[in-house]
Amino acid sequence: MSSIKRIVLDVLKPHQPNALDFASAIADQNPGCHVKVTVTEIDEKTETTVVVIESDDIPYQTIVETITGLGASVHSIDEVEVSNSPPPER
Amino acid sequence: MFDRLRFLFQLTRADKIARRYFVTNGFDGALTILGLTMGFYASGGVAIPVAISACLGAAIALTVSGFASAYVSETAEREQELKELEQALGHDLEDTAHGRAARLVPVLIGTVNGFAPFIMALLIITPLWLSEAGMALPLAPLEASIVVAFITLFLLGAFIGTVSHRFWLWSGLRTLLIGLLTAGIILIIGA
Numbered sequence: 439m440s441s442i443k444r445i446v447l448d449v450l451k452p453h454q455p456n457a458l459d460f461a462s463a464i465a466d467q468n469p470g471c472h473v474k475v476t477v478t479e480i481d482e483k484t485e486t487t488v489v490v491i492e493s494d495d496i497p498y499q500t501i502v503e504t505i506t507g508l509g510a511s512v513h514s515i516d517e518v519e520v521s522n523s524p525p526p527e528r
Numbered sequence: 529m530f531d532r533l534r535f536l537f538q539l540t541r542a543d544k545i546a547r548r549y550f551v552t553n554g555f556d557g558a559l560t561i562l563g564l565t566m567g568f569y570a571s572g573g574v575a576i577p578v579a580i581s582a583c584l585g586a587a588i589a590l591t592v593s594g595f596a597s598a599y600v601s602e603t604a605e606r607e608q609e610l611k612e613l614e615q616a617l618g619h620d621l622e623d624t625a626h627g628r629a630a631r632l633v634p635v636l637i638g639t640v641n642g643f644a645p646f647i648m649a650l651l652i653i654t655p656l657w658l659s660e661a662g663m664a665l666p667l668a669p670l671e672a673s674i675v676v677a678f679i680t681l682f683l684l685g686a687f688i689g690t691v692s693h694r695f696w697l698w699s700g701l702r703t704l705l706i707g708l709l710t711a712g713i714i715l716i717i718g719a
Binding site (some may be wrong): 450452454455481482483484486499506507508509511 | 535538540541600612613616617618619621623624625626
């Protein structure tokens, strides 16, 4: 069974919540996830950000729902690391 | 639930707006009830139940007016902001935190704006109620109400001073002076 270990998303978000609250909200709703948000561009009402999430098993759909629930949208998946762990030995 | 409300308030920066509304309309309420009680006092006094009814009527009118005006104006503002944000982001925000905030924040701000004058009015007319209940007061009921109104105005000013990181005593004395000026004008006109 493969699991997502690391994912880099290009996210367009409103100014509020700010990067700290945005990252905290994603981490709060997805326990075990390490979240890094980098603001790369600031416009009048929006910010373009790069969101890097690392975990043993990233729940991608929940992450996207959290992001859209905060008013932001995922523009693209820029990087992803998926691992397929070998089945446990008997 | 309170965490969610706090988050929505932070998201829209409505906490500062609510605080401003509380002070503005609370000040309105305190000054209106001070005006009423001063009017009764200057005209030689009225029966206490009449004064209570008049003050309560004014307080209810201020509450309804405060809620309605803040709700209508905040709803229009929030809808406009939401539309602009939707255009900038290129997608619908109805089911997001921003959409929920746009619907909920006007109600909360309206409630703050409505209840601020009501609370001030209840404080100011408390001596009238106590007198009606048979409690002995150190001053005549109307005079006691006027004193409470001055104290309320001073406390509101002190609160503004604390919030704006100014010297609270000076800020309190300033709002007290406004109350004293208002009372003086009513006394001159009513005498």
